[in-house]
Amino acid sequence: MHLDVYTNFATGSDKVFFEKWITDRNTRPDLIGLDKRREWVVIEAKGRTNSMGPLNLLEAKEQTKNIKTINGQYPILRFANSTYFRRNIWNFSLLDPEEYNESAPDIEITQGQFYRDYYSTIYNFLQHDDTEKIEYDNNSFLVRELKGTGIKIGIKSEFFSVLNETNCDEQLIEKAFLNIVPKPSETKDSLEDKYKSLEENPNIKDSTKNIGGEIRNNKRNNIQTNNIISKNSNTSVGIDGILVRY
Incomplete structure (x- = not known):
């Protein structure tokens, strides 16, 4: 769900307010959500009708770091994606950064x-x-x-x-x-993947696919x-x- 639901349209106790997000909207990610295991996910999505350079994806990656926790839980996944056309071919790129900014806000939104x-x-x-x-x-x-x-x-x-x-x-x-x-029941493999630290798995995954209130x-x-x-x-x-x- 788009974060604007809580920053722009919500009222009363539902409203999320951070001064930096008002003055510089581009510092926050676009979307938050819950996965099948009801763990939080943070997403920044960028799209173009023409080509998109690697800097756009790096900017999106930085935006995913600007939420520390949601309802006291660290997001299980933060990813940035870019969607664009190059030579009339639809392209999709994905970055999955695990780190977050220490100064990023904590958001209180219950499930x-x-x-x-x-x-x-x-x-x-x-x-x-x-x-x-x-x-x-x-x-x-x-x-x-x-x-x-x-x-x-x-x-x-x-x-x-x-x-x-x-x-x-x-x-x-x-x-x-x-x-x-x-x-869903958690397997041994899924638990191991879930708790891997950034030091154990420092490589950021980058995959690009070409396909025709x-x-x-x-x-x-x-x-x-x-x-x-x-x-x-x-x-x-x-x-x-x-x-x-x-």
């Missing part, structure tokens, strides 16, 4: 707060009479068509129910998501009956439970 804000836009979008329930890949989703596009977007029904039934209370949301989205708490009752979508339809579902059908 429940993050889930609530992450799903707020689609939750509000589904508060409408033409929202329908569908079945896809043995899961139930609430979806609604983007008017005039033929594209439907939605989320798993159980995610929508959590937001509805908890009245969007961040503590209740966090507890509910712990139950419906259990952490506020939630309204009104309850909904008028949801249309189920439609079953076959797996060979133009439908995709992310690990966040958001479905897109086109």
Whole structure:
């Protein structure tokens, strides 16, 4: 999720304020998120329609260092990526710096707060009479068509129910998501990788590939009956439970 949600659009206790980020917006990263194990990730993304030099990626790398912790936890991953075209070929470059700046701020955003804000836009979008329930890949989703596009977007029904039934209370949301989205089991290899220090693994990975706010708490009752979508339809579902059908 874009950090602007907390620096520019949030109000009250949700708002994140650091003077340096107001005066120099380019010092902070673009995005924060949670991975499958509910560990924090910091991302800076840059894009161009033309070629992009190595300095752009190095600048993005520096920006990922400018958050120290989130809710008291050090991010498990910080990465900078650049996307650009060169000779009509789409390019993607990635840097994964492990270090952070000692003077970087600590951000107090709970997982429940993050889930609530992450799903707020689609939750509000589904508060409408033409929202329908569908079945896809043995899961139930609430979806609604983007008017005039033929594209439907939605989320798993159980995610929508959590937001509805908890009245969007961040503590209740966090507890509910712990139950419906259990952490994957950690293998010995994943634990070893997780706790490697920068001294043990000083090489920064660089891979390049060329390839051609506020939630309204009104309850909904008028949801249309189920439609079953076959797996060979133009439908995709992310690990966040958001479905897109086109």
